[in-house]
Amino acid sequence: MKKILLLFLLACSVSMASARELKIFLLTGQSNSLGAVKGSPASPELLKKYEPQATLYWHENFGQREGVFPGASTAWEQVRPAMPRYNGNLCMGPEYGFAFTLEKNGWFKDADVAVVKASRDGGDNSHWQKHGQAYQALVQAVKNACGAVDRSRYSKVTFSGLLYLQGESNTGTSVPESASRFLELLNDLSADLKPYGDTSALAAQKAIIGENANWDGRNETDAETGNITGGLEGRDTTVQGKTTQQVMKSLAASRPGMGYAPTRDLPKLTAGDTMGVHYSGAAQISIGARFAYEAARLAGKDAGSVRSGRYDVPLGAxxxxxxxxxxxxxxxxxxxxxxxxxxxxxxxxxxxxxxxxxxxxxxxxxxxxxxxxxxxxxxxxxxxxxxxxxxxxxxxxxxxxxxxxxxxxxxxxxxxxxxxxxxxxxxxxxxxxxxxxxxxxxxxxxxxxxxxxxxxxxxxxxxxxxxxxxxxxxxxxxxxxxxxxxxxxxxxxxxxxxxxxxxxxxxxxxxxxxxxxxxx
Missing domain, CATH: 2.160.20 (Pectate Lyase C-like)
Structure with missing residues (x-):
């Protein structure tokens, strides 16, 4: 009997030792978070070069009309571009470059990493308020994803932070209130996601704000180098003398637990629409990589002396x-x-x-x-x-x-x-x-x-x-x-x-x- 008990306890200890932590990053926002790359997807060569292998992925994207994004996850899968059936346009957001960069650098090798993505094809930030469609969709996606977690493999589920890329559609009060509404979003998530995992990082306002694109920006090609950059001179919606970009950039700078991922130097898509607001598939890989470096820095990892995406500061800063x-x-x-x-x-x-x-x-x-x-x-x-x-x-x-x-x-x-x-x-x-x-x-x-x-x-x-x-x-x-x-x-x-x-x-x-x- 003692021998059987000893074997049982040994088996339990081995099981406990092998159980790992699952770190989940939440990704949400509007069309650039969704990855509306349309006629300018990343090339097959780039997709192969930066393909994530180990990061778990759960996506439940949604739209301004019900049912426009069928094909939500029913099980954890590999990070990959999506092909919504409603219009056949490829969607690939920051999750691709984010997952690859984390894997390549091994910053979270002590745990398994996952991305839960619930992004919208437009809309101002009111949708991410407590009773908004985007907020409810994100919470439901987390509930579904966590319900599919293998609890025999993972002893702990931790929400490690929020990746947020939104703002192009903000108008009226949603512009000057961008920061306050974002802080409300973090507070609401930290409370409402507690049944599914550790939300202490969200309560501590661990988040990375992606710079929203401007409208009508046009790519510029440098004749000497061939480099293609996004149009920095596009149109921003200004309300009460403020833009979403200014408000959110100031918020990130004022909070030590927040990161900031610039985007506006990156190329816009060249086919699929003429709005000059959507980033190309190649640019999405860079946006995701910038999110990853910020996530590593906020977690206290050594992100090294890598040139940041901050196109507006000199090298001495x-x-x-x-x-x-x-x-x-x-x-x-x-x-x-x-x-x-x-x-x-x-x-x-x-x-x-x-x-x-x-x-x-x-x-x-x-x-x-x-x-x-x-x-x-x-x-x-x-x-x-x-x-x-x-x-x-x-x-x-x-x-x-x-x-x-x-x-x-x-x-x-x-x-x-x-x-x-x-x-x-x-x-x-x-x-x-x-x-x-x-x-x-x-x-x-x-x-x-x-x-x-x-x-x-x-x-x-x-x-x-x-x-x-x-x-x-x-x-x-x-x-x-x-x-x-x-x-x-x-x-x-x-x-x-x-x-x-x-x-x-x-x-x-x-x-x-x-x-x-x-x-x-």
Whole structure:
């Protein structure tokens, strides 16, 4: 009998030890939360690249008319785009990029993570008040989802926060009351969801506010980089001198437990409607990634020195980084969550190194604000680019330490003048300074691949003590300085590397050719 009891207790202890916590994030809002990507869905390649694998997903989306979103979840499933039967338009909101980013970084590996989504195809924020359609739908979705939780697997269900992307349809009092109504929403959820799990995070106002889009915004394509950004100059509904964007952004800034996910630098859809208010499928992945970084930061996780989506702050501001800290000794990363707009250097900004890692842009741009004292200091962390991506630094650059620039074939690191500034009718040259040993390496091998490029365009040097080593498969271009003298320091051109002077005069003996090609 004692043996049977011991085995029973041992089995119970093993079961208790194996039970896990289920962390549920609630996602709600209107059409951009729903993901009305219409004629501009994410490409199959992007969907595969950022596909979540482990996050549990429950969706019960709804519309202004009853029955327009059939196909709600009846069991927990994998995060995936939805195809509502009522019009055949693909829907994919922030849940996709959110789940992928959490999984990739492993921030909540001590628990299983789930998303319960109940989003609406329009409507002002009155629908999220206590007796509104959106509020009732969200609570019912949570009830249904939690009823399907495997209690033998999960010992605890926790509501870890609210992801909220709403505001485009706000008019009248719903604009100035956006903040107060949102706080009411959190309070109501923390009370009404208690039967289904731990709501302490909601009671503590743990939430992430997504920036609502403006109307009639039009995408802008930069001719130099090919980057496509959303139209920041669209129309906002203003009531009593306030917009929803202003009110909600101020609310997030005033609450330490709240996060903020900017959106307006991201591309709008290009087919499906002409309202200029809906984001594309690719943009939705970035919005979700920004939500994920904010969720990690609020949970006390190390979100690292990743460039934030805050397109309105210079690199020297803590808000320019996902962890809200100055980079210090960390390599700084531009990835799918980073701002698509150029990153501005105001004053002196020190970056240990730069990594461009699967960004949503063709070229990451860092540029000086316009003052002669603006300066980017790049340390021994060097530069590493993902395949097909470029880095353009426009302004003054100071190099420090021994560093490696890993550049894929066909990609380029360019240091250039900041064109808007002018001196005697000419672009003000970018200033290179510092002391460094820079090894330029083509990231991926292969004899048939195109060169990895480093370009100096209309630059000048001051107190620059550098040595450059161009490895096989790399090519250095000096542009815009025809007939001018330039002292870049010692340049070693190894076999398989190319130095293109384009008429620029270098000091005698500064070029050491070790079997490479030097074009005058």
């Amino acid at each position: 803590p808000e320019a980084w996902m962890n809200r800290k100055q980079p210090g000794k960390n390599v700084c990363v531009w990835n799918v969550a980073s701002s698509i707009k150029p990153s501005v250097v105001s004053g002196t900004v020190k970056l240990f190194g730069i990594r461009v890692e699967d960004p949503a842009v063709n070229t990451v741009v860092i540029e000086g604000a316009g003052a002669s004292g603006d300066r980017l200091v790049l340390g021994p962390g060097g530069i590493r680019l993902s395949e097909g991506k470029n880095l353009l630094i426009k302004g003054n650059v100071q190099l420090a330490g021994r560093q490696t620039w890993n550049i894929p074939g066909g990609s380029a690191v360019t240091i250039a003048s900041r064109e808007p500034a002018a001196l005697d009718g000419k672009a003000l040259p970018g200033l290179l300074s510092g002391q460094a040993e820079v090894h330029v390496v083509r990231e991926n091998g292969g004899e048939q691949q195109s060169a990895a490029k480093i370009v100096f365009r209309n630059v000048r040097t001051s107190s620059l003590k550098c040595s450059w080593v161009l490895s096989a498969g790399t090519e250095m271009f000096l542009e815009g300085m025809d007939g001018q003298s330039l002292n870049l320091g010692r340049i070693t051109v190894r076999k398989g590397a190319v130095l293109n002077l384009n008429g620029t005069r270098l000091p005698a003996g500064s070029v050491v050719n070790e079997g490479g090609t030097v074009n005058e």
